[in-house]
Amino acid sequence: xxxxxxxxxxxxxxRGQDVALRCDPISGHVSLFWYQQALGQxxxxxxxxxxxxxxxxxxxxxxxxxxERPEGSVSTLKIQRTQQEDSAVYLCASSLVFPSGLALETQxxxxxxxxxxx
Amino acid sequence: DQQVKQNxxxxxxxxxxxxILNCDYTNSMFDYFLWYKKYPAxxxxxxxxxxxxxxxxxxxxxxxxxxxxxxxxxxxxVPSQPxxxxxxxxxxxxxxxxxxxxxGSGTQLTVLP
Numbered sequence: 438x439x440x441x442x443x444x445x446x447x448x449x450x451x452r453g454q455d456v457a458l459r460c461d462p463i464s465g466h467v468s469l470f471w472y473q474q475a476l477g478q479x480x481x482x483x484x485x486x487x488x489x490x491x492x493x494x495x496x497x498x499x500x501x502x503x504x505e506r507p508e509g510s511v512s513t514l515k516i517q518r519t520q521q522e523d524s525a526v527y528l529c530a531s532s533l534v535f536p537s538g539l540a541l542e543t544q545x546x547x548x549x550x551x552x553x554x555x
Numbered sequence: 556d557q558q559v560k561q562n563x564x565x566x567x568x569x570x571x572x573x574x575i576l577n578c579d580y581t582n583s584m585f586d587y588f589l590w591y592k593k594y595p596a597x598x599x600x601x602x603x604x605x606x607x608x609x610x611x612x613x614x615x616x617x618x619x620x621x622x623x624x625x626x627x628x629x630x631x632x633v634p635s636q637p638x639x640x641x642x643x644x645x646x647x648x649x650x651x652x653x654x655x656x657x658x659g660s661g662t663q664l665t666v667l668p
């Protein structure tokens with residue numbers, strides 16, 4: 438596809454339910470990022486993959502959050518035992534080049550998955 | 556502790572005039588800055604970026620200015636058009652990290668016809 442795609446676009450979950458959010462990055466993009474955006478705020482970093490390797494997961498808010506990218510393309514963000522505070526838009530972004538010095542790198546975002554936990 | 560701040564939640568401008576959106580940062584390690592535009596129910600769309608080795612970058616109607624000593628950047632849109640109405644996010648990253656972006660909280664720009 439031409440851009441980053443995410444599914445589902447909307448997800449309503451009951452508190453305690455597990456959810457899985459999918460991201461299809463732009464073909465060939467090495468780097469993949471997950472962000473969480475609360476209402477009225479900017480996106481906040483969750484985790485980063487370079488190919489299949491998860492190189493940074495410092496932004497994951499708890500051990501209920503887990504992300505994987507087993508073949509270096511599609512990624513899944515899983516949230517176990519969802520809580521109301523997990524309600525947010527989850528954004529996926531991809532970029533083409535490896536992290537490097539001052540190289541100009543742009544992250545391209547998908548439309549997001551809006552998660553509502555009741 | 557917000558490292559990237561957009562202190563104006565909203566801005567209204569008349570069509571054809573200049574829009575100036577401001578952003579301040581506190582982390583001196585940031586060396587790459589971006590502006591994203593976001594429409595409702597869509598993801599952020601990349602608009603323009605600037606490296607810390609420059610103080611200005613221009614792309615059509617959009618110009619970003621960087622003042623490193625003041626830790627301040629701004630986005631100028633001239634002339635403003637109604638289609639520019641959106642939320643604008645400032646973002647920053649550091650070399651040597653995973654290139655994760657740190658975002659401001661956004662400014663809602665409304666261009667009045």
